[in-house]
Amino acid sequence: MPELAEVAFACTLWNRGLKKVILAVEVRQSSRVFREINHVQLVESLLKTKLTSSATKGKQMLFRFSGGNWLGLHLGMTGSLAAEKSSYLAQKHDALIIRQAKQALVFRDPRQFGKIRLHQGKDIPSWWSELPIGMLDEKYEIKILKDAVIRHKKRPIKALLLDQRYFHGMGNWMADEVLWRAKIHPGLRCGKISAPKVKVLFKQILFVARGAMQSVGRHGGDPPKGWLFHVRWKDGGKCPQSGKDLRREKIGGRTSCWCPNMQNLN
């Protein structure tokens, strides 16, 4: 379930292995998550090193190991991280297991849309430093939204919100949550959003991103009570605000959920 905050939380699970030596590395070489790297090289570069730090940016994760070894992870649609007991045995969809004395750090991904990257060298990998600015960054500003809306006039706003260049870390449920709070129909074309609505939209982007990080990002689990999240997939789900029936439809390539009563095309 990996969007911004879930990714941040997943990262903390591996933090249990910080400062600890890697005793063994297991890979399921058939997994598609290794498509961009050599899995033998991955094992060799992590073995006997220490996990020294971790970070997340949007949906991306970066783990640093001693000796100038860097591991990038993306959880795709169904990827997850876990810290298991040291006696843990590999399960069917475990792509990577990093074994330490007291725990096994696991990356599993049934659908294998996730991706592992590797980098060797003293400096932070360029694919990390070149990631777009994040919604939680101090420098994240409304100009990014304004420019994007002008550039993509014909796109439904829902599709724009899922564009990682502008809303790094945004995923399907966050986008629905943002639009619901901003009272904007997901199918509204970007060029039709009024100036005041753009302001509201920006405010809600920050609210949802920050709120998700403070709840899900810190403790895992679900977003706070009252969020659309809790009802958006329920058949017969009602809008937490208006109490009316929610609607679901594919917009911008993804199933979207909205309240027809609160969110209109103006």
Add this chain to the structure above:
DNA sequence: ATACCTGTTTCCCG
């Protein structure tokens, strides 16, 4: 059986 799915990339069209 059928139709889903918290994501990204690639391909095709205008």
Add this chain to the structure above:
DNA sequence: CCGGGAAACAGGTA
């Protein structure tokens, strides 16, 4: 060249 949309990737679940 750009913007926009659909398909593809793959396995589990309802």
